[in-house]
Amino acid sequence: MTQAQTVFASLPQTWRVWIMENLERACSPLDMANSMARSGQYSMTDARAAIDDAVRIRAGGGVSGTVTAAETAPVASAFSSPREMPFIDLTSNRIAAPDREIDVLFVLKKPQVILLGNVLSDEECDAIVAHCGSRYTRSTVTAEADGASVVHEGRTSEMAFIQRGEAEVAERIDRRLAAIAHWTPECSEPFQLQKYDKMQEYRPHYDWLDPDSAGHRSHLARGGQRLATFVLYLSDVAQGGGTVFPSLGLEVFPKKGNALWFLNTDSNHQPDAQTLHGGAPVVKGTKIIANKWLRQERYG
Numbered sequence: 001m002t003q004a005q006t007v008f009a010s011l012p013q014t015w016r017v018w019i020m021e022n023l024e025r026a027c028s029p030l031d032m033a034n035s036m037a038r039s040g041q042y043s044m045t046d047a048r049a050a051i052d053d054a055v056r057i058r059a060g061g062g063v064s065g066t067v068t069a070a071e072t073a074p075v076a077s078a079f080s081s082p083r084e085m086p087f088i089d090l091t092s093n094r095i096a097a098p099d100r101e102i103d104v105l106f107v108l109k110k111p112q113v114i115l116l117g118n119v120l121s122d123e124e125c126d127a128i129v130a131h132c133g134s135r136y137t138r139s140t141v142t143a144e145a146d147g148a149s150v151v152h153e154g155r156t157s158e159m160a161f162i163q164r165g166e167a168e169v170a171e172r173i174d175r176r177l178a179a180i181a182h183w184t185p186e187c188s189e190p191f192q193l194q195k196y197d198k199m200q201e202y203r204p205h206y207d208w209l210d211p212d213s214a215g216h217r218s219h220l221a222r223g224g225q226r227l228a229t230f231v232l233y234l235s236d237v238a239q240g241g242g243t244v245f246p247s248l249g250l251e252v253f254p255k256k257g258n259a260l261w262f263l264n265t266d267s268n269h270q271p272d273a274q275t276l277h278g279g280a281p282v283v284k285g286t287k288i289i290a291n292k293w294l295r296q297e298r299y300g
């Protein structure tokens with residue numbers, strides 16, 4: 001039987017075991033290649049080649065670092081094609097959602113950041129805010145170590161959730177956002193409201209979940225990566241409270257009924273480091289937003 005040396009075979013035993021174990025656990029090959037590249041020991045090209053070799057070895061039932069001639073036959077690479085992404089149709093300056101005409105106010109192409117106007121009526125904003133009444137509690141973030149929800153000095157706002165099926169107005173908006181993003185509502189998290197009073201803020205952070213963080217992995221297991229974010233502005237703010245993107249030199253000010261959209265990943269569902277963003281301190285007024293995160297898979 002003809003055998004060929006593979007990139008996989010050239011790896012130390014620890015990496016070979018790591019790759020095989022992660023493939024066995026159905027981890028995303030791209031997440032794995034990213035982790036290998038981030039270790040500083042391998043280029044992305046070598047990491048991808050090694051993982052492709054391992055996929056072929058598994059498919060052929062091989063266990064060693066070599067592959068048979070049959071296994072070297074051309075097969076689709078685990079990395080070959082971009083994956084399905086939510087998207088906003090920008091062919092017109094107005095988007096016809098099933099129950100509302102939405103304005104496209106600005107578009108940043110890369111990373112994609114889009115400001116949409118007239119997404120919610122004043123009444124819808126007020127109804128969402130009224131629905132949450134006084135149920136707010138201090139906002140939390142996901143701890144990197146164990147995935148727990150913890151209070152953090154960088155996020156000083158208060159938060160409240162609206163679970164799926166809880167309020168007709170939220171369901172209606174959920175369906176509208178899903179239509180705008182060409183994504184199923186089930187592949188998204190419930191609305192998370194954030195209320196910022198004077199000087200409250202959320203310092204710059206990422207919305208994507210880090211596959212290399214133990215704490216984020218348990219969240220990734222429930223619905224996969226956060227591919228896109230909608231920030232719905234439910235109130236006007238007299239001063240401050242913009243959504244800031246420090247790497248892009250961009251600040252978007254809240255306007256009741258508008259929605260900010262951005263993609264958190266590239267077309268291969270890999271985290272985009274340029275999407276660093278935050279909520280600047282409110283100087284005058286109260287800022288209320290609702291976050292909607294679109295996931296790779298069904299959530300919850």
Ligand SMILES: O=C(O)CCC(=O)C(=O)O
Nearest residue numbers: 202242243277278279291
């Ligand atoms: O407050 C904002 O404008 C952004 C909020 C945000 O980034 C978040 O809650 O993840």
